[in-house]
Amino acid sequence: MTWRTSRLGFARDIRANRSCWRGFRLPAVWRVASSPQGRLFDGYVLLAPYLGPFSPTNRPGGGGWAQVSMPRILALTALQPGYPDLEGTDGCALRRQSSGSVPDYSELFLSVSEKPSGAARPDLRIQTGQ
Amino acid sequence: MRPDQYAPLVRAAGNKVTVTVVPGSTQIGMITDTLAVATVIDRVQHMP
Numbered sequence: 236m237t238w239r240t241s242r243l244g245f246a247r248d249i250r251a252n253r254s255c256w257r258g259f260r261l262p263a264v265w266r267v268a269s270s271p272q273g274r275l276f277d278g279y280v281l282l283a284p285y286l287g288p289f290s291p292t293n294r295p296g297g298g299g300w301a302q303v304s305m306p307r308i309l310a311l312t313a314l315q316p317g318y319p320d321l322e323g324t325d326g327c328a329l330r331r332q333s334s335g336s337v338p339d340y341s342e343l344f345l346s347v348s349e350k351p352s353g354a355a356r357p358d359l360r361i362q363t364g365q
Numbered sequence: 366m367r368p369d370q371y372a373p374l375v376r377a378a379g380n381k382v383t384v385t386v387v388p389g390s391t392q393i394g395m396i397t398d399t400l401a402v403a404t405v406i407d408r409v410q411h412m413p
Contacts, residue, residue, distance in 0.1 A: 278412045280405060282395040283366050291370040298366075 366392050383408070 268279045286292050372384040385408055387394075390401045 278409070280409060282401075282405065283368070283392040286374070291374060292367050294367060 267273055267276070273279075368386045371386070375382045375384055385404060387398070387401045387404050390398045395401045395405070
């Protein structure tokens, strides 16, 4: 979402996003913020952003909310791009807790949705305009 | 999520990014908890 606020009579454009595997907005904000066009906005607000599977900001094993089948993911990787919609992660914990949650995540979804582009570290260099 | 790990990670990357931790809030709570939303609004209003 874009927040337009007024401060001292000047309009400001501020991008705010929360990380969630079911959404696609965080990578877009992330990439814009770290690109030369990042200065087009006055500021960015990242709400608990997901920084990749090996980030220290994540709990080991994702905190137990899902079960990842590594053999299946490896097999799906070998089968790419023929079967991109096969599930590699089962959000069983989420399914038990909330019937409205997405129960399964495909390899394609996980690879193109919330994961920051490339290595996470360069993307952390957000253009702050300072 | 481990909210206490964000600030060290951002500092290590050499950013001038402000990290605010809302006590007791979860990741989903960042857009549903009253305190979290109020904190976000406050930080936006006081953004340099």
